[in-house]
Amino acid sequence: MPLDPEIEAWLARNPRGTMGVEATREAYRRVSAACAEVWEGVEVEDSVVAGLPVRIYGAGSSPVLVYLHGGRFFSGDLDTHDGACRALAAHSACRVAAVHYRLAPEHRFPAALQDAVAVVREFQQQGLKVGVGGDSAGGNLAAAAALVLCGRGRELACQMLIYPMLDATCGLPSHLRYASGHGPGSDDMQRGWAEYLLGDADPEDPRVSPLWAEDLAGLPPAFVLTAEYDSLRDEGERYAERLREAGVVVTLSRLEGAIHGVFTMGGTLALGREATRRAGHWLRQTLSKTGTA
Numbered sequence: 310m311p312l313d314p315e316i317e318a319w320l321a322r323n324p325r326g327t328m329g330v331e332a333t334r335e336a337y338r339r340v341s342a343a344c345a346e347v348w349e350g351v352e353v354e355d356s357v358v359a360g361l362p363v364r365i366y367g368a369g370s371s372p373v374l375v376y377l378h379g380g381r382f383f384s385g386d387l388d389t390h391d392g393a394c395r396a397l398a399a400h401s402a403c404r405v406a407a408v409h410y411r412l413a414p415e416h417r418f419p420a421a422l423q424d425a426v427a428v429v430r431e432f433q434q435q436g437l438k439v440g441v442g443g444d445s446a447g448g449n450l451a452a453a454a455a456l457v458l459c460g461r462g463r464e465l466a467c468q469m470l471i472y473p474m475l476d477a478t479c480g481l482p483s484h485l486r487y488a489s490g491h492g493p494g495s496d497d498m499q500r501g502w503a504e505y506l507l508g509d510a511d512p513e514d515p516r517v518s519p520l521w522a523e524d525l526a527g528l529p530p531a532f533v534l535t536a537e538y539d540s541l542r543d544e545g546e547r548y549a550e551r552l553r554e555a556g557v558v559v560t561l562s563r564l565e566g567a568i569h570g571v572f573t574m575g576g577t578l579a580l581g582r583e584a585t586r587r588a589g590h591w592l593r594q595t596l597s598k599t600g601t602a
Contacts (some may be wrong), residue, residue: 312491312538315564315578320492320568330414330504332386344580345392346400350413355387355465360426362387366398372438372466372596375429376407377454379445379573381501382495387442393444393573393585403440403597406432410450413505414499420444421505422516425454433463436520436583440467440529440596442588444572445541446501448473452519452548457526467595469588471539471572472534473548475520477502477512481543488540493569495540520548522548525555531589532560534584536567562587 328336331353338485352368364387378385385389387409398405410424425441432439441458443451455468461600479502506517516520533549542563549561564571567580572588575581 310537310566312418312568313578313580316492316503316571316580318494318567319574319577325497326591330383334380334386337380337384337389338428338585341376341389341573344574344577344581346396346585347392348395351395351398353395357488358406358408359424359431361424361428363428364391364394364407365404366394367402367404367489369404370437372403372440373432374401374403374405374440374469375425375432375598376405377410377421377425377441377447377450378407379443379447379471379570381497382446382505383501384518385412385446390444392576396582396585397589397592400586401592401597402593416543418506418510419516419592421450422453422457425450426457429454429458429465430463438466438596440469440592441465442467442469442471442532443473444471444552445569446474446505447471448545449475449519453516456515456519456522459528467530467592468528469532469592470534470545470548471588472536472539472569473545474498474501474541475518475548476544477506479540481547483541483543486540487538487542491538493540493570498540513532519586520544520551524527525552525557528552528557529554530558530560530595531561532588532595533562534572535561535587536569537565538567539571541571560591
């Protein structure tokens with residue numbers, strides 16, 4: 310379908326440009342603050358888990374979704390995703406534990422993945438039902454963490470992948486179609502990979518690119534949300550297809566007319582609110598059924 314008119318108008322007001330690392334981080338904070346969903350009545354606590362800053366949304370001993378924020382591995386933080394995490398907690402009736410993992414280029418692969426795995430393990434040690442999720446680069450970390458943890462016999466309840474970065478080769482057709490324009494494009498994703506990976510890193514290592522994993526059997530149920538006008542669309546949908554082929558229960562949901570980044574823009578865009586609603590309702594059905602593992 311055509312690009313959503315509300316998104317088209319937003320893009321016209323917010324042209325993209327190339328910036329350095331610190332300027333990109335500041336711009337992301339500014340845009341996120343202006344576009345965030347507003348949710349009242351969600352209990353929020355800043356904490357430290359596995360030595361990392363973690364913001365926990367929701368109370369009690371309900372199941373936990375460990376959430377990894379997007380930002381192409383080198384930007385984003387607890388504040389950029391505050392509105393989206395509040396919405397997820399409200400829609401899902403589970404706790405959302407947002408992690409401020411170490412960012413590139415100061416800390417390159419596998420630092421962020423190690424952080425994600427460490428936080429999940431600490432919650433698992435409390436006997437809780439734990440899922441993992443994230444958007445964009447955070448979706449990469451969630452998928453990679455699921456591969457690492459399930460490969461070591463540590464079961465996860467679910468994985469929630471919001472337009473995830475799953476293929477560092479950037480070789481599928483949507484990368485050509487959306488190389489630039491329509492918001493963050495393939496050029497932007499390739500910049501993120503360049504900041505995250507050292508020169509000798511293998512882009513086909515499944516811990517880098519979960520799409521290249523040979524065996525996906527035994528992974529937890531997955532929710533994969535893609536955006537129509539997104540360079541990452543094809544890799545997300547291909548991963549969902551491969552999960553299904555491996556016997557994993559998958560819910561694939563494409564946001565028609567949407568661009569990359571819409572998940573954190575619910576305060577401005579109706580499709581942003583729809584994205585968090587779909588993800589939260591899936592979490593309610595998948596993660597919130599019981600409180601213990």
